[in-house]
Amino acid sequence: MQKNSESWSLEQAFQVYNIDRWGGEYFSINQAGNISVRPKRANGPELDLTDVVNAARDHNLSLPLLIRFQDLLRNQVATINESFRNAIREHNYQGQYRGVFPIKVNQLREVVEEIQDAGLQYDFGLEVGSKPELFAALAIHQNPESLLICNGYKDAEFIRMALLGRKLNKKVVMVIEKLEELFRVLSVAEQMNVDPIIGIRVRLQAKGAGKWASSGGENAKFGLSTAELLEAVETLKQRGKEHIFQLVHFHVGSQIPDILTVKRAVREASRYYAKLIKLGFDIKYLDVGGGLGVDYNGSRTSSESSTNYTLDEYTRDIVYNITDICAEEKVPHPNIVSESGRAVVAYHSVLLVEVFGSIAKDKGEFPQPANDDHKLVKGIAEILQKLNKRNRRECLHQAKLIKEEASSHFEVGTLDLKAKALVETGFWKIVESIVKSYNCDGKFKMPDEVREYQAQLAEQYLCNFSVFQSLIDHWAVGQLFPIAPIHRLNETPTEEATLVDITCDSDGKIDTFIDDDDVRHTLPLHALNGQPYILGFFLMGAYQDVMGDLHNLFGPVTEAHVFLDEDEPSGFYIEEVIPGFTISQVLDDVQYEINVLARQMKAQIDQAIKADVLKPSEGMRLLEEYEKGLTKPTYLSI
Numbered sequence: 256m257q258k259n260s261e262s263w264s265l266e267q268a269f270q271v272y273n274i275d276r277w278g279g280e281y282f283s284i285n286q287a288g289n290i291s292v293r294p295k296r297a298n299g300p301e302l303d304l305t306d307v308v309n310a311a312r313d314h315n316l317s318l319p320l321l322i323r324f325q326d327l328l329r330n331q332v333a334t335i336n337e338s339f340r341n342a343i344r345e346h347n348y349q350g351q352y353r354g355v356f357p358i359k360v361n362q363l364r365e366v367v368e369e370i371q372d373a374g375l376q377y378d379f380g381l382e383v384g385s386k387p388e389l390f391a392a393l394a395i396h397q398n399p400e401s402l403l404i405c406n407g408y409k410d411a412e413f414i415r416m417a418l419l420g421r422k423l424n425k426k427v428v429m430v431i432e433k434l435e436e437l438f439r440v441l442s443v444a445e446q447m448n449v450d451p452i453i454g455i456r457v458r459l460q461a462k463g464a465g466k467w468a469s470s471g472g473e474n475a476k477f478g479l480s481t482a483e484l485l486e487a488v489e490t491l492k493q494r495g496k497e498h499i500f501q502l503v504h505f506h507v508g509s510q511i512p513d514i515l516t517v518k519r520a521v522r523e524a525s526r527y528y529a530k531l532i533k534l535g536f537d538i539k540y541l542d543v544g545g546g547l548g549v550d551y552n553g554s555r556t557s558s559e560s561s562t563n564y565t566l567d568e569y570t571r572d573i574v575y576n577i578t579d580i581c582a583e584e585k586v587p588h589p590n591i592v593s594e595s596g597r598a599v600v601a602y603h604s605v606l607l608v609e610v611f612g613s614i615a616k617d618k619g620e621f622p623q624p625a626n627d628d629h630k631l632v633k634g635i636a637e638i639l640q641k642l643n644k645r646n647r648r649e650c651l652h653q654a655k656l657i658k659e660e661a662s663s664h665f666e667v668g669t670l671d672l673k674a675k676a677l678v679e680t681g682f683w684k685i686v687e688s689i690v691k692s693y694n695c696d697g698k699f700k701m702p703d704e705v706r707e708y709q710a711q712l713a714e715q716y717l718c719n720f721s722v723f724q725s726l727i728d729h730w731a732v733g734q735l736f737p738i739a740p741i742h743r744l745n746e747t748p749t750e751e752a753t754l755v756d757i758t759c760d761s762d763g764k765i766d767t768f769i770d771d772d773d774v775r776h777t778l779p780l781h782a783l784n785g786q787p788y789i790l791g792f793f794l795m796g797a798y799q800d801v802m803g804d805l806h807n808l809f810g811p812v813t814e815a816h817v818f819l820d821e822d823e824p825s826g827f828y829i830e831e832v833i834p835g836f837t838i839s840q841v842l843d844d845v846q847y848e849i850n851v852l853a854r855q856m857k858a859q860i861d862q863a864i865k866a867d868v869l870k871p872s873e874g875m876r877l878l879e880e881y882e883k884g885l886t887k888p889t890y891l892s893i
Contacts, residue, residue: 263747271748271779272739273769276553281327281602282793288745290791292605294326294819300826302817304741308607308789310829311815318609318789319720319812319890321800325830326819328366328603328796329373332356335547335595336377338566342574343591350588355404357382357545358392360596360797365816365831367395370599374401380426382406382594386413393420402592403427404454404542406477406504409436414443414451421449428540430454430504432477437487441494454502454542455479455487457527461507461520477506484527488534500536502592503528506544510597513557514564514572517546521576529584542592543573549601551735551794552769560735560769566598597797604796606725606812607741610780610788611893613752614715621681629674631661635681639688644696647689651705654685687712710766710776713751716783718790719891722756722763723806728798730762735769737793738778748779754790757891758807787893805844809889810836839885849885856881 265284269275274282274290283301285291290304304322311320339352356370358381370379380401383389389405393416396403403425405417409432420427431437431453444451458478479487491497505524511517521543528541547569548562557563564572573591581588624636634657642650661678664670686708693701701709728734738754753776756763768778781788803811813835820828839849860878863869869877 263745265745268744272744273553273737273771274739276555277550277737277769277794278553279550279602284744286745288743290739290741290744292324292327294324294817295330299326299330299819300821302819302825302827304605304607304791305789306825307815307817307827308741310825310827314815314829314832316813316815316832317888317890317892318607319725319835320607321725321795321812321814322605322607323366323796323814323816324603324605325369325816328369328600331599331602332370332373332377332379335566335570335598336374336379338570339574339591339593341567342570345571346574346578348574348578348588350590352591352593353378353380353402353540354593354595355380355382355402356599357384357406357594357596358388359384359801361600362388362391362801364391364395365833366600366796366800367391371395371397380404382596386410386416389413389416393425396420396425399424399426401426402540404502404504404592404594405429406432406456408432409439411439411443414440415447418444418447418449418451421451422447426452428452428454428502430456430502430542431479431487432456434479434483434487437490441490441496450496451499452501453499454504454540455484455500456504456506457481457484457524459505459507459520459523461516461523488531488536492535497536500531501538502540502542503531503538503589504542504544506546506594508546510548510559511546512548512559512562514562514568517543517564517569518572518576521573522580525577525580526584528589529580529586532586533584539590540592541577541589542594545594545596547593547595547598549597549794549797551737552771553737554769554771600796601794602796604794604800606720606792606795606799608718608720608790608792609893610716610718610783610790611891612717613750613783614717614755616683616712616714621677621684624677628677629670631657631664631670632674632677632681635678635685638685639681642685642688644692647692648702648705650685651689651708654682658682683712706776709751710753713753713777715755715764716752716780716790718754718756719893720756720812721758721803721806721809722765723758723760724803724809725795725799725812726765726792727802727804729765733767735767735774736795737769738765739791739793740780741789741791743781743788746781748781750780750782751777752780753777758809760806763806805841808838808841808845810841810844812890813888836889837886838889841889842885852885853878853882 268284280296281293283291291301293299293301307322358367378401380403381392381396382404383392384407392403417427417429429440429451440451456478458480491500507520531538550562551560554561624633638650638654661670661675665675689705690709693705722730754765766776767774814833815829816831817827818830857878860874864871864874
């Protein structure tokens with residue numbers, strides 16, 4: 256990491272944090288060295304994230320804070336729809352695009368309603384996969400021209416609610432996931448005297464790639480095999496219900512990194528569609544499922560946290576391959592449905608977290624050893640003295656052996672605390688020197704064993720948030736998210752650090768970060784100077800809001816919804832605030848009754864007063880503090 260601030264430039268900041276590559280033309284760095292956001296890309300104004308933080312503080316909001324840029328969300332809805340429309344025009348495609356938003360990706364009402372409103376002009380619909388989602392979607396879904404796709408396993412109640420939508424003239428499509436569901440749907444529909452619209456998910460040979468590859472292929476959790484598909488269509492024919500089968504569906508996984516996976520799956524599914532048309536079914540829709548990826552690390556590769564394709568390439572390939580198969584089979588073009596949730600919502604949310612301290616590896620000073628010092632201390636001193644570029648790996652191995660010997664001697668009582676401390680201090684001095692020599696040496700790549708020690712040398716920056724609540728995918732599946740300080744980017748970052756949260760769990764840390772198509776184990780950050788230091792966690796809108804847990808009872812963070820407004824001096828305003836949980840709310844979630852807790856605490860304080868342990872005035876003051884504390888936020892007040 257560079258130490259000379261005079262040689263530092265914004266161009267280097269772009270490279271270090273890769274903002275111009277993962278930012279999707281939404282995020283950048285301004286001349287003040289702060290991260291900026293353009294919610295409408297080049298077609299709108301640029302906002303300084305530090306101005307947004309200041310506006311939030313004017314509303315008495317504290318960090319951690321989740322910022323939702325609603326105009327960015329709307330822009331992304333339009334971008335995906337327009338990309339499909341352009342591809343359709345380019346290939347003279349005769350069908351239409353009818354996208355849906357899978358609300359499992361972000362079920363929050365404000366998000367779903369904003370997407371519905373932004374997608375109204377495109378007849379952009381919704382997808383659900385559970386009964387609670389269906390109940391919400393039935394009420395929110397207002398456009399009779401847009402689709403409401405029902406995926407997931409269905410019981411009789413699920414089916415009745417979907418058919419309620421049909422009674423209201425909504426285009427509710429129940430996707431059959433297993434053969435038994437078809438018979439259940441037909442039975443309930445007959446009881447309610449309404450024709451359902453059904454789709455059938457086919458289980459493709461094509462399999463996805465990346466973290467969620469197992470959700471596709473022959474062993475997928477959902478979908479009908481070819482034999483089951485034939486049995487289903489024969490059942491529909493026997494009952495004179497061919498007309499209700501209107502959609503063919505497939506899904507090969509979320510966050511598909513490789514465009515070849517998409518091409519293979521689309522061609523195979525298009526063949527199914529064509530063969531079913533030739534069997535006499537008037538199928539109107541081909542649903543290509545989800546999977547449109549987000550380039551989290553900006554590498555534009557087929558790595559798990561990236562994509563080797565653009566949105567325009569994705570839409571063109573889908574339209575082209577369906578067109579090509581339909582031409583071969585001489586069948587009409589279906590309307591195209593996609594369920595791109597991650598790509599719609601990921602960019603619009605930014606989590607802002609304050610760093611409130613650091614834990615550094617205590618390397619200390621290593622004095623010249625005295626004559627009566629232990630031989631292991633003298634051995635470390637000799638290594639320090641002879642260490643140079645040519646023998647650095649040999650010295651590392653010798654020092655490591657001495658450190659292990661020191662631990663063994665200490666365990667059996669033949670090494671005192673002072674000697675053990677000196678050995679450890681000298682060892683880390685050696686490691687620090689070796690790491691520095693590799694960083695300054697452009698000829699040789701740093702060996703893995705040295706790189707591991709480099710990560711151990713890094714400072715740990717203490718951050719006021721919970722990984723388990725706000726970055727659940729990072730902890731659970733190793734998903735990488737772009738992380739960068741939102742200010743001071745015109746200064747040289749002099750520290751290599753990892754991040755730790757405020758939970759008591761050792762897994763509450765972040766020690767893998769994006770680095771083009773690779774992963775790095777430290778993040779370049781600035782030295783703490785007594786002023787607020789704020790990190791931004793970007794591309795947070797997909798899944799993280801709805802999958803967080805109550806680990807350590809921290810709960811959701813406060814949200815602020817930002818809208819552009821040219822009449823405002825700052826160019827924006829905070830339209831809505833959703834407070835994070837208070838201590839009483841999270842306790843109530845785990846069945847602690849607040850009034851009962853207060854009574855129990857009062858009883859203990861009364862007992863202490865009677866025992867003359869507390870004076871009455873002090874006892875009442877402490878009880879008041881306890882009761883007031885129950886109404887306060889769960890996160891630290893910095």
